[in-house]
Amino acid sequence: MRKYKIIDDLKSDVMFEAFGKNLKELFENAAEALFSIICDVSSISHNRVVQVEVRGNDLKDLMFNWLQELIATVDIEEMFLSKFEIDEIDEHHLKAKCYGEPIKPEKGDIVVKAVTYHKFGVEKTKDGYKVSVTLDI
Secondary structure, three states, rough: OOOOEEEEOOOOEEEEEEEOEEEEEEEEHHHHHHHHHHHOOHOOOOOOEEEEEEOHHHHHHHHHHHHHHHHHHHOOOOOEEEEEEEEEOOOOOOEEEOOOOEHHHEEEEEOOOOEEEEEEEEEEEEOOEEEEEEEEO
16 A cells, blocks of 8 residues: 655645555654655654644544644754654544654755645545645645
């Protein structure tokens, strides 16, 4: 099963789909897809860790809040992230460790402003889960 795919047919936004056999894998893969747009994840070391805890009213809300929190982490912690470990997850809450390094402009790619609700959705599939995400850039 592939982790994610980038859909680049939009002009002012970027869209991706992420996949997972379970919620843990879905949320980790969505985070990796997000950061594959923000920076060159293959060149980002894992020498700093940030703890993230997010809540949501339902699974869709939780995913939206997770991705928004990760975008905020870029600005607040001044870090690019490249590895994500979900420690606890259910449909309303998650705790994760996110690994990365301080921002280096040469490793950056696209500045992502926010997650949008345009075509945003989380669905159960025969193979697990899928999320569709559009990012405002």
